[in-house]
Amino acid sequence: MDDLLLISFLIYIAGIVAILVLPKNMSAKIAGISGSVGSVALLSFALHSLFSKTIYTASLWMIPNIGYLSIRVDYLSAFFLIATAIVTLPASIFASTRVSYIKESNNSFLLVLFLSLIIFVILVLISSNIFLFLLVWEVMSILIYLLVNSGKSERAGYIMLAVGETGTLAIAIAFLLLATNAKTLSFEGLEASISSLSVGMQWSVFILSFLGFGIKGGLIPFNFWISRAYSVTPTAFIPFIAGATLNLGLYGIIRVNANFLPMSEVGFGVILLIVGSITALIGILYATIEDNFKTILAHSSIENAGIIITAFGASMIFLTSGHKVAASMALVASLYHLLNHSVFKTLLFMGAGVIEDESKTKSLDKLGGLLKRMPWTGFFVLIGVLSISAMPPFNGFVSEWLTLESLLRSVELASLGVKVSFIIAGVLLALTAGLTVTCFTRAFSMSFLGMARSKSIEKTKEVTKTTLAPMALLAIVAFLLGVLPTFVIPTIDRAVYPITSASATTALVPPFFNNQKVADKLPSGFVNDFHNIGAQVGKNTLYGRGVVVMHRGGKDNPVVFAMSTSYMLITFLILFGLTVGLVWLLVARKRTVVYKTRWDGGIKNLLPQMTYTASGFAQPVRVIFSTILRSNISNQKETASKHFRLSIKQERQEVHLIDRLVLYPLMNFAKKLSHLLAKMHSGKINTYASYAILTLLVFLGISFYM
Amino acid sequence: MSYWVKKGLKTGVVSTRYPKQEETASGITPGLPQITDNINSDDLISVCPTRAIHKTDEKLLLESSLCIHCYRCSRDTKEPLSWSEGFEWASFEKNSTPFSSTFGHSLHICVVDSGDCGACLNETKLLNSPLYNMHRLGFFITPSPRKADVLLVVGAVTQQMKGALLKAYEAMPTPKKVMAVGTCALSGGVFEGGFIAENGVSSILPVDITVPGCPPPPLAILHGLLSLAGRKNIKRGTK
Incomplete structure (x- = not known):
């Protein structure tokens, strides 16, 4: 069974080669087939290695001075591989059907990039050597950048790349700090020398790795790239990028904290808990007021990353305080939510992308009435929406419930301060859960229900069956994960056991x-x-x-x-059936039903603008959270001869909290710095020569005294 | 702290006892002109602006559904008409019946202002006031015709409101009744034959009960509602 990993890699590589060699019109099909078949192999390998007793390791090749580049699939990696494979299987079929919508670039080249990205995502998850990890991480980041831009030149892509590279730098420093302590580059070596880390070292490694991986995982304060990048990424690739690559950041945080740092500092957990819960709230707050479905989903990714990290932080706190079972429970909740998030976010991004492509409209205010035109897409998006809003019997409910329940276990903790942080996190998560329902009620109803608010929607038609199939698959997975938690939890528990050494x-x-x-x-x-x-x-x-x-x-x-x-599902079905049956028996059978047009208040023409719009739906949230959102509202009046008002125009501008507090100050700082440096660039060759000589002198002086 | 409980108790019940007892308070109704047999003056016909007073078979008649209470027949003529008190003016149209006893206890009323001057609407509004208090009789105003049993129309159906009125009627579930209140709703009133409005509700909808008056006092409307609910017996099928 261990060969399956190699087989899956070979399938992906064969796909890449085939796309490059065979004619261009076949490349989409090849990518779909190789991506999905490879994922099936990967899924079976990952399931096998999660349930096998031995850990799969392999040394690739020896590099002088660095050692063996080795890969290792332990239980945590296996779990993340499962999540990746579940996403990759439908996402590659989806990508192959939608790639032709990208006009800016060579489609077969993009598909090659896509298949390579799958390979590198898997490599990130299984590499067990710092050098290899950083190498594949870097390649993975560049591949994501290329796919996000897809031939266009988007500012969002550059921001993503710039922030991502900063993150990589932080990760590299964190790993090098660990490596200097362990005097080896292999992960096993880092795990072995865990006890010799000083407290200062632990804190610096924690902060740096948290910052670096948090950028990829979408945690505050450096998550401003997510909403920008996700909203410009082509529909073909966004489900995979959102569903699989966001997990890598969370994987990094869990890997470093669980394996490379001794679980002795309670502060790490508290930081994770607080940062996670605030991330969740800010994420969903901006998701609720956004106008573009893809951006809404991007903000919601941030929210879910926050929930996952909150549960992981709780798990760490329980572990440091010696409550191993509670720690396992929280970690199970965290990983369960990660898996669920991958599933429903991939599904929703497929739906959102399809809506945007087919209706050629980005704004929710101009959508509406799509359910009649795209019934199946609407159905699958509805399942995704129900899952993400944590509605039983779908998967989001189970993991969010478990997360909140594990936060309630804080009663077992001794320290009051930690308890208070648990309470804060719990309150923030509860608020988040409520806002999620508002957010996705709005996103679904404004795009699918009501009247069509623009003309382009009237031409919109249902997408092909090959596009619907991946959505259907994910919807079924979301449902199964929701009704069979008792089979999923023991599976995840296998990945959790080595970390917490207790079974939940x-x-x-x-x-x-x-x-x-x-x-x-x-x-x-x-x-x-x-x-x-x-x-x-x-x-x-x-x-x-x-x-x-x-x-x-x-x-x-x-x-x-x-x-x-x-049981909830069975009870619901029975009650629903009974209600319908009773109503039919008692009432409906004897009545004649008359269909008349709806009562619209008696107006002549009901215009779409008169109905509830997306902006109107979000207005209460805007008003309640106005202190956080700080909208800039400007009024412009146009008058004739100073007195007669012709028009009033009101404009609202919102700057994201993180942009306001982090991005723009950083940009201003960089500008000021460059202005200072520009003063040195006077353009005279004599001055430059003097700088060079001065530098030389200084370094010579230092080297003499060293 | 307000003393509304005390004040309320002190004030006592001010509502009219109308359907159980006669209401005789002064000023409760503007009344209608009355033509007695001995009056026979052509002067009256020329003075009436809406042809409410007309001559059929050499006999002066008063059509109350046209009267706009202008009082010219009592002021500007040699033989001034006397005015009747009373307010029980509602009458069923031909082939119209009250609600069956199943629906007769409580009615939900959807009021449609199809372009009135405001007077009829004001009088209708007064039904909700403590003095008339129609809730004690089981009558309720509902904004949606979906939940209404009675469509109470005031105003001389203007062209703009015609569609809305028809839509509201369409939206009502059966059994449904239409009640036309006020001279404008009955015949078009001063707008009769004009380009702006229809000649009353009956030109577009099957009206079941009419309440004349310009405006009819609240008790007249209440009488109409009670008749519609089958709780007050009145003359029927006069037209």
Whole structure:
């Protein structure tokens, strides 16, 4: 089975070669087939290595002075490979069908870049050598940049590249600090010498790596590139870039903190917790007021990265305070949400891209009424929207619920300060969850429901089945992840166990529904309490591994929280069926139904502008959070002969909080610096010569005294 | 702190007892001109601006659905007409019936102003005031015709409001009744035959009950509603 990794690489490379060799009109199909088949191989390899007892390692080749470039697929890597493969499979089919919409560049070249990006994303996840990691990370960043720009020259791409390179620099310094301590470049060596890190070193490595990986992962304060880059990326590639490459930053943060730093400083976790929750709130706040579906999704990616990091921070705090099971639970929640986010974000970006391409409209204010024209796209986007808004029975609900529940476990912690940070994070996440519903209700209803608000929509037609198939696949995955958490959690738990050295499965998925033997081992008080609430523990009435996801508080307090999305679904279906049946039996059968036009207040023509617009929907949020958003509203009046008003024009401008506080000050600082440097550039050759001589003298002087 | 509870108790009930008792307070109604048999003056015909007073078979008649309460017949003539008090003027149109007893207890009313001067609308609005308080009788105003049983139309259906009125009627669920309130809604009033308005609601919708008056006092409208609900027996099918 271990050969499957090699096979998947070979399939991708074969795809690249085939695109380069074979005629251009076949390149899209080749990319789709090689991308999806390779992902199937990758998925089976990743699942196999997650469940196998041995860790797959391989040394590629020896480089003098650096050592072996080695790769290693441990359980954490395997989990991330699963998430990547689940995204890559539909995303490559999608890319192959939509790539022809890019007019600015050579499509087959872009597909080559796309397949290479898949390879390098996998390499980032499995490389276990600092040199190899930084190398593939750098190549990966450049490939993303090329795909984001896709032949155009976009400012957003440059910003992304500039910020990304800064991040890479920070990561490189962090890794070099670790390497100087461990005196080796291999990850195994770093893990072995973890105990010899001084506290100062730990903090600098933490800060630098958090900053560097946080840029890729979309955490504050350097996430301003995400919304810019995602909104200009072509539809063909955005699902993969958003679904798979954002994870790499989070992978880096989890990898460094879990494996290369001793889990002894509680401050790391608190920083992650607070930064994560604030990121989540700011992300969703701007997602709620944005006007472009892709930008909304970009901001929402930031929000979800925030949730994932919050849960990871909670896990770290639990681990440093010795609550291993709680740490495992929080980490399971974090990784579960990461997987879910990859799935529904890829799905939604496919939908948003398709809407933008087909309707040729970017603004939500000009969309509307698409559901009649694109029913299947609408259906799949609806599933994505329900998942991301954390609605049962879809996947977002399970992971957000687990995240909030694991934050509630802070009652077990001793330190008051840490507890307060948990409370703050919990409150921010709860607010985020509420705003997410508002945001995606708006995004869906304004694009799919109501009246068409522009003429180009009337020509919009449903997309082809090959474009719908990836969306359908992701929608099914989102649904399955939502109703089968009791099978997903033990799988993720395997990736979590090496980090926290405790299993969360028994705490999250109680085993006593399995058979009588397990039930007999449980404390009798626990079983009695279940009898009191009407559940027959271990009586084989509920068969199968855990239809119930549950927190067990301990022997004294049996059930703290219980939730079952599988049963919830069944109950919903039964109740829905009963309601429909009853209504049909009692009422509907005997009535005749008359269809008349809707009551519109009696106006002559209902114009689309009169209906609820996207800006109107977001207005309450704008007003409530006006202190954060700080919109600049300017009024312009046009008058004739000073008194007669002809028109009033109101313009609103919003500068993103992060832009206001981070990006623009940085830009101003850089400008000032360059002005200062420009003074040196007087253009006289004599002055330059004197600078050179001065520098030489100074360095000579230093070298004499050293 | 306001003493509204105390004040309310002190004031007591001010609402009219109308359907149970006769309402005899002065000024409750503007009344209608009355033609008695001994009056037979052509002067009256020439003085009436809306031809409410007309002559059929050598006999003077008063068509109350045309009267606009201008009082010219009582001021500017040699034989001034006397005015009747009373307000129970509502009458069913031909082939129209009240609601069946199932729907008769409580009615939801959608008021459509199809271009009135404001007077009829004001009087209708007064039904909600403490003095008339139609809620005690189970009548409620609803903004949406979807939930309405009665379409109460005031005003001489202007061209602009014609579409809206038809739409509102279409939107109402059956059983539904149309109530025309005020002279304009009944016949077009002073706009009769003009280019701006239809000649009353009946020219575009099947009207069930009419309440004459310019404007009809609130109690007249209340009487119409009570008749529509089948809780007040009145004459029917006069036209």
